[in-house]
Amino acid sequence: MENPGSANDTLLHQVQRLNWTLNVISRSNSVLVHAQDEWSLYKGVCESITSAEGFPLAWVGIPRLDEQKSIEVFASAGSATAYLDGIVVSWGTSSEGNGPSGRAIRTGEIQFNNNMLLSPQFLPWVERAKKHNLQSSFALPITLSSGEIVAALMVYSEFPDAFGDAELKLLGQLSADLGYGVESLRTRAAYEQALIENQQRAQEVVTLLENSVELLAYTVEIRDPYTAGHEKRVSALSVAIAKAMGLDEERIRGLRLAATVHDIGKIQVPAEILVKPGPLSDIEKRLVKEHPTVGYNILKQIDYPWPVAEAVWQHHERLDGSGYPRGLLGNEIILEARIIAVADIVESMFSHRPYRPALGLDAAFAEVQRLSPVQLDQNVVQACLDVFKSEVFQLS
Numbered sequence: 001m002e003n004p005g006s007a008n009d010t011l012l013h014q015v016q017r018l019n020w021t022l023n024v025i026s027r028s029n030s031v032l033v034h035a036q037d038e039w040s041l042y043k044g045v046c047e048s049i050t051s052a053e054g055f056p057l058a059w060v061g062i063p064r065l066d067e068q069k070s071i072e073v074f075a076s077a078g079s080a081t082a083y084l085d086g087i088v089v090s091w092g093t094s095s096e097g098n099g100p101s102g103r104a105i106r107t108g109e110i111q112f113n114n115n116m117l118l119s120p121q122f123l124p125w126v127e128r129a130k131k132h133n134l135q136s137s138f139a140l141p142i143t144l145s146s147g148e149i150v151a152a153l154m155v156y157s158e159f160p161d162a163f164g165d166a167e168l169k170l171l172g173q174l175s176a177d178l179g180y181g182v183e184s185l186r187t188r189a190a191y192e193q194a195l196i197e198n199q200q201r202a203q204e205v206v207t208l209l210e211n212s213v214e215l216l217a218y219t220v221e222i223r224d225p226y227t228a229g230h231e232k233r234v235s236a237l238s239v240a241i242a243k244a245m246g247l248d249e250e251r252i253r254g255l256r257l258a259a260t261v262h263d264i265g266k267i268q269v270p271a272e273i274l275v276k277p278g279p280l281s282d283i284e285k286r287l288v289k290e291h292p293t294v295g296y297n298i299l300k301q302i303d304y305p306w307p308v309a310e311a312v313w314q315h316h317e318r319l320d321g322s323g324y325p326r327g328l329l330g331n332e333i334i335l336e337a338r339i340i341a342v343a344d345i346v347e348s349m350f351s352h353r354p355y356r357p358a359l360g361l362d363a364a365f366a367e368v369q370r371l372s373p374v375q376l377d378q379n380v381v382q383a384c385l386d387v388f389k390s391e392v393f394q395l396s
């Protein structure tokens, strides 16, 4: 445009402009594909615009809902970003709202200004523009499919008449693409936020369940000081065995809970029977043997994502059907219950009981080996011996 008399120059100028526009669009599309958030999208587009010579500034303004209807400089790039220092721009109807960005946001239409320094509407910013040698500009509204205008993209050239009709079409497409990009980022952000909140809620529920279980275990233990800590230790040993057997973390979580409350049903056994030294009568034995069923009936009311109630119900079952309360056989007994059974025997023999002193670990190991594989799961017994042998676990 510098020399309107030469048709070749004009043609060259047009080709250069179109080439620049196409480059901007292709670089911006690449940014659109890769941006992780709105800021990096806008920043990336500004950078791709200003990477071409002759375009020293691009910035994205966000309309705010404050009294002045101000436009916030959200992202910018280029050698002339100092132009934006302390700038006051608005999308309202005051004189600060008559610039390209304000009009683009207010009207939703692309604004060209091919000679800013001579434009009366641009008066509030003319001195700045002169200082940074900015002569022409366009402002592109960024619109969502709902029609909401979320931002405006401003681009400046060092030359007058830098933008023409041909660019309008291409830039209109860029505007639509940016709107689509912002929308998909917002949808993704909303989706990810919902996902995070869901996970947090699930975690809170699990923590609540775990706390409630510990409280339940505690209510049993305060009635029966001899088994105080028994459930906690059985739980720790069960978890160590499960890890040694390679169970996944989620399943171990359920096992830990079940083991922590495996004797919860003793809540219905009179305290004098629990602490009675010496052998129990038949009726007392019957009462004690009901504790897995009582525990099951308590825990089945809580909706755990793991078979907690079932594991508690089965923890005195034996593979050959000699256990109680149902005399289940082999595979009818779930792995969680088989693990708790072994940990229960080992911990009980290790600890002091009202009716006998502690028997020690060696005796406990000999006992579980004697009962394996007829009554106890031999893989569980082996894993139990391994965790002690490798000193992964200690009872204290």
Ligand SMILES: [Fe+2]
Pocket: 262, 263, 291, 315, 316
């Ligand atoms: Fe028990």
Ligand SMILES: [Fe+2]
Pocket: 230, 234, 262, 263, 344
């Ligand atoms: Fe127990």
